[in-house]
Amino acid sequence: AQSVTQPDIHITVSEGASLELRCNYSYGATPYLFWYVQSPGQGLQLLLKYFSGDTLVQGIKGFEAEFKRSQSSFNLRKPSVHWSDAAEYFCAVGAMENYGGSQGNLIFGKGTKLSVKP
Amino acid sequence: SAVISQKPSRDICQRGTSLTIQCQVDSQVTMMFWYRQQPGQSLTLIATANQGSEATYESGFVIDKFPISRPNLTFSTLTVSNMSPEDSSIYLCSAGTSGYSYNEQFFGPGTRLTVL
Numbered sequence: 001a002q003s004v005t006q007p008d009i010h011i012t013v014s015e016g017a018s019l020e021l022r023c024n025y026s027y028g029a030t031p032y033l034f035w036y037v038q039s040p041g042q043g044l045q046l047l048l049k050y051f052s053g054d055t056l057v058q059g060i061k062g063f064e065a066e067f068k069r070s071q072s073s074f075n076l077r078k079p080s081v082h083w084s085d086a087a088e089y090f091c092a093v094g095a096m097e098n099y100g101g102s103q104g105n106l107i108f109g110k111g112t113k114l115s116v117k118p
Numbered sequence: 119s120a121v122i123s124q125k126p127s128r129d130i131c132q133r134g135t136s137l138t139i140q141c142q143v144d145s146q147v148t149m150m151f152w153y154r155q156q157p158g159q160s161l162t163l164i165a166t167a168n169q170g171s172e173a174t175y176e177s178g179f180v181i182d183k184f185p186i187s188r189p190n191l192t193f194s195t196l197t198v199s200n201m202s203p204e205d206s207s208i209y210l211c212s213a214g215t216s217g218y219s220y221n222e223q224f225f226g227p228g229t230r231l232t233v234l
Contacts (some may be wrong), residue, residue, distance in 0.1 A: 032222075034222070036225070042227060042228075043122075043210060043225040043226050043227040043228050044161075044210070044212075044225040045225070046222065046223075046224070049222055090160060090161070094222075105151075105163055105166070106151075106161075106163070106223060108160045108161045108162075109160060110159065110160045111160050
C-alpha cells in the first residue's frame with residue numbers, strides 16, 4: 001500500500017539557518033510527489049512537485065526538493081530560513097493508477113511543524 | 119492553477135444537527151476532493167466527487183454520513199450529517215485539473231467545524 005512517512009514531527013531552526021525536512025514514501029511504481037505548506041489557520045499551498053525528469057525540483061519561496069529513487073525519499077530543503085516559513089509542511093504521494101477506487105488520490109504524511117527562532 | 123473558496127470558514131454546531139459546506143472553484147475542474155484533517159493529524163480523503171456521477175467514498179466513510187453533491191464543474195458540497203463531537207475537524211476541499219497531472223491538487227482554505 002502507498003504510504004508517506006515524515007519522521008520529524010517538529011523541527012526548530014534559527015532564522016537564516018538551512019533547513020531539510022525529510023519525507024520517505026512507499027509505492028511500487030514511479031510516484032508523483034508533492035510538498036505542501038499549511039500556515040496557521042490557512043489551507044494548503046503547493047510548494048513544489050515532482051512528476052518526472054530532473055530529480056532536483058525548484059519550488060516557490062526558495063524551496064527545493066530532491067527525488068532519490070534508491071532511498072525512496074523526497075526531502076525538502078531551503079538554504080536560509082525566514083521567520084515567515086514557520087508553518088506545517090506536508091509531503092504527499094499520488095499515482096496515475098486508479099488506486100483504492102480514487103483516481104488522482106493523494107496520500108499525505110503526518111506533517112512536520114517548523115518553528116523558526118529569531 | 120485554480121483558486122478555491124469554501125463556505126463557511128468555521129462553524130460551531132450542536133450534536134445531532136447537519137452542516138453543509140460549499141466549495142467553489144474559479145475554473146472548471148475535472149475532479150474535486152473532500153478531505154478531513156482532525157486536530158494534530160494529517161489529511162484523510164473522504165471522497166472524490168466527479169461531475170455527473172456518484173461520489174466515490176474511501177474506506178471508513180459512507181454516503182449517509184457525508185453526502186456529497188457535484189452539480190457542475192466548478193462547485194461541490196459536503197454535508198456532515200447527524201454530527202457528534204468526533205466530527206470536529208477541518209474539512210478541506212481540493213480540485214484536480216484535467217490530464218495526467220490531476221494529481222496536482224489545489225486546496226481551499228478549509229472549514230473549521232466544532233461540534234458541541
